[in-house]
Amino acid sequence: MSYTELAVTAVVLAVAADRWVLRTRLLYSRDFWITYVILLFFQLITNGLLTGLRIVRYNPASILGLRVAYAPVEDLAFGFALITITLCCWARLTAAAAPAGDGTAGPS
Amino acid sequence: MHWTYLLVLAACLCATVPLEFVFQVRVLRRPVILLAALLPELVLFLSWDLYAIHAHQWTYDPRRIIGVILPGGLPVEEALFFLVVPVCAVLAFEAVKRWRSPRMPAPRPAPSRRRWPA
Numbered sequence: 001m002s003y004t005e006l007a008v009t010a011v012v013l014a015v016a017a018d019r020w021v022l023r024t025r026l027l028y029s030r031d032f033w034i035t036y037v038i039l040l041f042f043q044l045i046t047n048g049l050l051t052g053l054r055i056v057r058y059n060p061a062s063i064l065g066l067r068v069a070y071a072p073v074e075d076l077a078f079g080f081a082l083i084t085i086t087l088c089c090w091a092r093l094t095a096a097a098a099p100a101g102d103g104t105a106g107p108s
Numbered sequence: 109m110h111w112t113y114l115l116v117l118a119a120c121l122c123a124t125v126p127l128e129f130v131f132q133v134r135v136l137r138r139p140v141i142l143l144a145a146l147l148p149e150l151v152l153f154l155s156w157d158l159y160a161i162h163a164h165q166w167t168y169d170p171r172r173i174i175g176v177i178l179p180g181g182l183p184v185e186e187a188l189f190f191l192v193v194p195v196c197a198v199l200a201f202e203a204v205k206r207w208r209s210p211r212m213p214a215p216r217p218a219p220s221r222r223r224w225p226a
Contacts, residue, residue: 003165006156013152031208035201042123042196046116055113055172062165082153086194087201090145097141 003062007074010081017088024091026084036083043079044069051075112172113185117192124196133202135195146194153190158182 001009018027026032050056052070063072128136135142158180160166168183176184 031205035204049116055169056166058166059164083197086149086197089148090198093141093145
C-alpha cells in the first residue's frame with residue numbers, strides 16, 4: 001500500500017476507534033478539536049522542519065505530491081490518526097481509572 | 109548536524125512539559141496509565157513505520173540523525189517520536205480541558221480499590 005492509502009486507512013481506524021471500539025466520542029467534543037488545532041499548528045512547524053531540512057525524505061512514488069509546509073499532505077492524516085488514537089486510549093483509560101457519573105468517557 | 113532530529117523532539121517536550129506544572133494536569137505523574145495509553149499507538153505506528161522503511165516510502169538523512177539504528181532500520185529518533193509526540197498530545201489535551209473548566213479539581217492519585225472495612 002502507498003503512504004496515501006495507509007494514511008487514509010489510519011484515519012478511518014482512528015474514527016472507528018473513537019466512535020465504536022472505545023466509544024470515547026472525542027470527535028464530538030470541543031476539547032478535542034481545540035487541542036487538535038493547537039497541535040496542528042505545532043505539527044506544521046515541527047514537521048516542516050523535519051521535511052524542509054530533509055531529515056525525512058519521501059519516495060515520490062508513494063505520495064500524491066501535494067505538499068503543506070514542505071510536508072506531504074498525507075502527513076496531516078498521519079498526525080490526525082496518531083493524535084486521535086492516543087487521546088482516545090488516554091480518555092478511555094483515565095475514565096476507567098476514575099469511574100464517575102455514567103462511566104462513559106465522553107467529553108466533560 | 110547529527111542532532112537535528114533529536115533537537116526537534118526536545119523542542120516539542122520543552123513546549124509541552126511545563127503544562128504539567130502550569131495546569132497541574134497530572135499526566136506525567138500517572139506514568140503507568142500514560143504508558144498504557146500509548147501502547148496501541150506505539151504498536152500501530154511503529155509497525156507502519158517499519159513497513160514504510162522496508163517499502164522505501166521514506167528514508168532518513170544519515171547526516172541529521174545520531175546514527176543509532178534499531179532493528180528494521182528504524183532510527184532511534186523515529187522510535188522516540190512515537191513516545192514524545194503522543195505525550196505532547198496528552199499534555200495539551202489535559203491542559204485544554206483544565207483551561208476550559210478551571211474549577212474542575214485536579215485528578216488525584218487513584219484511591220485504594222479496597223472496599224469499606226466490613
